Amino acid sequence: MDGNAPDFAAASRAALADPQLRGNFRRAMDGLMSKRAAQFSDAGEWHGVRALAASVRLRALSKLPELLETLEETCTRNGITVHWAATTDEANAIALDILHKTNAKLVVKGKSMVTEEMHLNAVLEKNGIEVLESDLGEYIVQLDGTMPSHIIMPAIHLNTKQIAHLFKRKIKDAESREDAAYLTDLARRVLRAKFQAADVGMSGVNAAVAETGTLCLIENEGNGRMCTTVPPVHIAFMGLEKVVEKLEDVPPVISLLPRSATGQPITTYVNMISGPRKPGEKDGPREVHLIILDNGRSSIYADPELRDTLRCIRCGACMNHCPVYTKVGGHAYEAPYPGPIGKILVPQIEGLEKRGAMPHACTMCNACVEICPVKIPIVEIMGRLRVEAVKPSGAVKDGGAKASRTEAMVWSGWAAMNASPTAYRVATLAMSKLGNAAPSSLPMLKEWTNVRTKPRFASRTLHDLARAKGVPDV
Amino acid sequence: MSETRNSILTKLRKTRDAHPLTPPASDFAPIEAKQWAEEERLPRIRRLMEAVHTEFLDATEADWPAVLREFLAHEGVGSLIYAPATDTGKRLVEGWDASSTALIPYDRPLEDLKPRLFDTIEAGLTTTRGAIAETGSLILWPTAEEPRTLSLVPHIHIALLRADALYDTFLQAMRDQGWAQAMPTNVLLVSGPSKTADIEQTLAYGVHGPKRLVVLVVHP
Ligand code: SF4
Numbered sequence: 085m086d087g088n089a090p091d092f093a094a095a096s097r098a099a100l101a102d103p104q105l106r107g108n109f110r111r112a113m114d115g116l117m118s119k120r121a122a123q124f125s126d127a128g129e130w131h132g133v134r135a136l137a138a139s140v141r142l143r144a145l146s147k148l149p150e151l152l153e154t155l156e157e158t159c160t161r162n163g164i165t166v167h168w169a170a171t172t173d174e175a176n177a178i179a180l181d182i183l184h185k186t187n188a189k190l191v192v193k194g195k196s197m198v199t200e201e202m203h204l205n206a207v208l209e210k211n212g213i214e215v216l217e218s219d220l221g222e223y224i225v226q227l228d229g230t231m232p233s234h235i236i237m238p239a240i241h242l243n244t245k246q247i248a249h250l251f252k253r254k255i256k257d258a259e260s261r262e263d264a265a266y267l268t269d270l271a272r273r274v275l276r277a278k279f280q281a282a283d284v285g286m287s288g289v290n291a292a293v294a295e296t297g298t299l300c301l302i303e304n305e306g307n308g309r310m311c312t313t314v315p316p317v318h319i320a321f322m323g324l325e326k327v328v329e330k331l332e333d334v335p336p337v338i339s340l341l342p343r344s345a346t347g348q349p350i351t352t353y354v355n356m357i358s359g360p361r362k363p364g365e366k367d368g369p370r371e372v373h374l375i376i377l378d379n380g381r382s383s384i385y386a387d388p389e390l391r392d393t394l395r396c397i398r399c400g401a402c403m404n405h406c407p408v409y410t411k412v413g414g415h416a417y418e419a420p421y422p423g424p425i426g427k428i429l430v431p432q433i434e435g436l437e438k439r440g441a442m443p444h445a446c447t448m449c450n451a452c453v454e455i456c457p458v459k460i461p462i463v464e465i466m467g468r469l470r471v472e473a474v475k476p477s478g479a480v481k482d483g484g485a486k487a488s489r490t491e492a493m494v495w496s497g498w499a500a501m502n503a504s505p506t507a508y509r510v511a512t513l514a515m516s517k518l519g520n521a522a523p524s525s526l527p528m529l530k531e532w533t534n535v536r537t538k539p540r541f542a543s544r545t546l547h548d549l550a551r552a553k554g555v556p557d558v
Numbered sequence: 559m560s561e562t563r564n565s566i567l568t569k570l571r572k573t574r575d576a577h578p579l580t581p582p583a584s585d586f587a588p589i590e591a592k593q594w595a596e597e598e599r600l601p602r603i604r605r606l607m608e609a610v611h612t613e614f615l616d617a618t619e620a621d622w623p624a625v626l627r628e629f630l631a632h633e634g635v636g637s638l639i640y641a642p643a644t645d646t647g648k649r650l651v652e653g654w655d656a657s658s659t660a661l662i663p664y665d666r667p668l669e670d671l672k673p674r675l676f677d678t679i680e681a682g683l684t685t686t687r688g689a690i691a692e693t694g695s696l697i698l699w700p701t702a703e704e705p706r707t708l709s710l711v712p713h714i715h716i717a718l719l720r721a722d723a724l725y726d727t728f729l730q731a732m733r734d735q736g737w738a739q740a741m742p743t744n745v746l747l748v749s750g751p752s753k754t755a756d757i758e759q760t761l762a763y764g765v766h767g768p769k770r771l772v773v774l775v776v777h778p
Contacts, residue, residue, distance in 0.1 A: 108758075111759075112758075112759055115759055116759075128588075129588060129592075132585075132587065132588025132591075133588045133589065135582070135585070135588075136584055136585060136586060136588060136589065138582075139581055139582045139583065139584040139585070140584055142579065142581035142582065143581040143584060145579060145581075146574075146578070146579040146580065146581045148570050148574065149567045149570040149571040149574060152566075152567065152570070153567065156563075168560075168562045168563040168566060169562065170562045170565070170566060174562065218766065219756070220754045220756040220757070220765055221754075221756035224756065224757075237755075237756060237759075238756070239756055239757070240759075242758075243758050244757055244758045244760065247757055247758075264757040264758065264760035264762050265762045267757055267762075268754060268757065268762035268764070268765050269762075269764070271765065272764065272765055272766060275766060276676060276766070279676075279766075280672055280673070280676050295738060296737075296738055296741045297741075298741055304752070304753050304754060304755075304765075305752055305753070305754050305765045305766045305767065306710060306752035306765065306766040306767020306768070307765070307766040307767075309706075309710050309746075309766075309767060310710065310766055310767070313706050313707060313710060313744070314668070314672075314707065314710075314711075324566065324570075330738065331732060331737055331738040331741070332586070332729060332732065332733070332738070333584070334728075334732075335589060335727065335728040335729040335732070336584075336586075336589060336729075338728065339589065339728075346755070349606065349692075349693045349694070349749075350693040350694075350695055350747065350749050351749070352610070352748065352749050352750050352751070352752060352753055352767075353746060353747070353748060353749075353767070354695070354728075354746065354747035355744070355746055356741070356744065356745045356746070357743070357744055358741040358742065358743060358744070358745075359743050360743070361743065362702070362743055364702040365701075365702045365705065365743060366664065366666065366667050366668055366702065366705040367667070367668035367705040367706050367707045368668075368705075368706055368743055368744065378566050382566055382569045382570055382573070385570055385573060385574070386569070386573035386576075386577075387577075388577035388579070391577075391579070
């Protein structure tokens with residue numbers, strides 16, 4: 085592992101030792117799971133709409149290049165300027181160029197995971213542009229100088245007390261009050277001034293409709309509407325997989341996303357944008373830009389099995405249901421996308437050298453697969469990535485990064501042993517006689533015995549016992 | 559830049575053609591099956607929206623301006639911004655003089671109205687293009703005459719809903735109204751006042767958008 089690679093094991097150990105953090109996550113995830121379950125109490129409805137939503141996403145992927153071309157055409161016809169970026173650097177450069185051309189000093193942002201992937205805020209700040217996250221959770225995380233710990237609820241790792249302290253420290257005239265309503269109102273006052281003054285508003289995209297050139301954004305707070313309506317320029321960012329074919333494909337996605345994410349029937353706002361302010365209209369941005377980002381997605385698309393990763397509608401439900409995520413929290417992953425979807429997406433984007441540990445942070449319990457609204461076979465993809473890390477097919481960046489001679493030798497020895505009855509007998513006999521004498525500090529045993537007791541070998545093998553019972557031919 | 563575009567699209571096309579994908583047919587029946595009897599739609603919308611702090615007023619075609627006037631006076635709302643060029647706007651101003659609430663026409667670009675809109679105007683009035691029974695959502699269809707920020711910036715958003723314009727689902731509304739053929743600059747579904755649960759999952763209303771949403775139901 086190179087010096088910069090995130091160390092998931094160490095970060096998880098630290099998280100596990102923090103009872104406050106574990107309590108915050110446990111409470112939040114329990115609440116989200118039960119609210120979601122209440123929304124899907126009608127099993128027939130869940131299966132039907134889920135199959136429909138999965139088909140919508142699969143159909144979009146089956147025509148991805150054509151739909152992206154159509155989207156470009158319809159958006160352009162609607163007056164939206166479309167930009168293409170192969171890498172996050174390119175996307176950042178495009179955004180900066182637009183900001184420089186409009187002489188922007190202040191940017192307000194709605195929630196966008198793609199811009200987290202790009203580390204856009206850091207780039208803008210380095211270029212002297214003030215950028216303010218306006219989703220309350222993102223705003224809290226930005227004030228705190230950390231990263232979101234959940235894709236839907238960015239500040240879920242903090243409790244009210246911690247947020248009250250943060251606001252007291254960072255916001256002028258803030259009172260020290262541990263009261264969510266007061267804190268929310270405080271943020272409202274700070275951010276309203278910024279919405280008014282901002283030169284550019286930025287947002288993500290939940291779905292882009294090829295048929296009509298429409299960008300759909302869902303949210304509860306109204307900050308997304310502020311960012312896309314009030315400043316003179318709006319820049320929207322999307323991963324290239326976010327396109328859907330028809331406007332009618334939007335309702336199934338919108339039907340499942342909020343119910344899966346937070347257990348609400350629908351978000352407060354479903355915002356559909358099909359262009360900048362038209363002549364005669366009194367508000368809305370005068371320019372709308374759409375930046376379509378690849379950043380490894382076209383490589384994911386190239387593999388017929390890994391391609392399913394791109395169905396994701398980013399509801400976050402897989403996180404809420406993941407026993408690993410719930411215990412270690414979002415920050416342990418040190419990645420823009422944590423939890424199950426992160427464990428399959430991030431290694432494919434950033435490579436197995438840097439992210440080889442992520443697909444292993446999984447018990448393969450299948451909880452995420454059962455609740456994923458678009459039926460992504462997350463666990464199968466996880467298994468595939470584990471294989472790619474040791475036996476590369478060339479489909480994944482830095483495949484083979486975790487290959488180890490010793491491991492390969494052990495497995496071929498194991499295979500040989502199981503293929504020959506004599507070798508098997510000799511080996512099991514040796515283990516039953518000598519296995520218990522092996523010290524638990526042996527290099528290969530250590531990984532296991534570090535956190536577990538060493539298992540004891542039985543003094544007689546199973547075959548031996550069976551023979552004693554009169555089972556013939558063993 | 560168009561080089562990037564072409565290389566992305568070429569790669570997608572090549573790899574897709576090497577491993578084509580046959581998606582299952584999209585069966586919309588599970589959504590189409592969601593239907594409510596006519597008399598159930600409004601109570602359902604009301605129940606769902608009240609659960610997220612939406613307020614309701616009942617009126618008729620004849621008396622809705624008076625009902626609104628009374629409500630605003632009762633709540634001590636000092637100013638209401640409206641769309642002067644719409645039929646609704648024209649109805650609103652008739653006989654308003656006696657009211658304690660000042661009417662402010664949205665008759666110029668946002669840029670010339672920003673400080674007032676953000677800092678002093680208390681309420682905004684819009685029409686709707688109906689509501690959706692499944693989720694309890696209003697359909698907002700802003701136009702040149704009825705701008706987007708009317709329903710976004712003032713602390714109170716008042717939405718006029720005609721009780722005979724109710725749909726079962728989002729899908730049905732978009733089909734019946736032919737959205738795909740004529741999307742305006744912005745369409746919105748609004749299902750309550752602005753809210754957040756970002757602080758320890760505690761629900762708080764009025765974070766960035768309106769703190770209050772009042773649906774003025776106009777019964778036929
Ligand atoms: S993988 Fe499925 S459950 Fe997880 S965020 Fe994506 S759509 Fe939601």
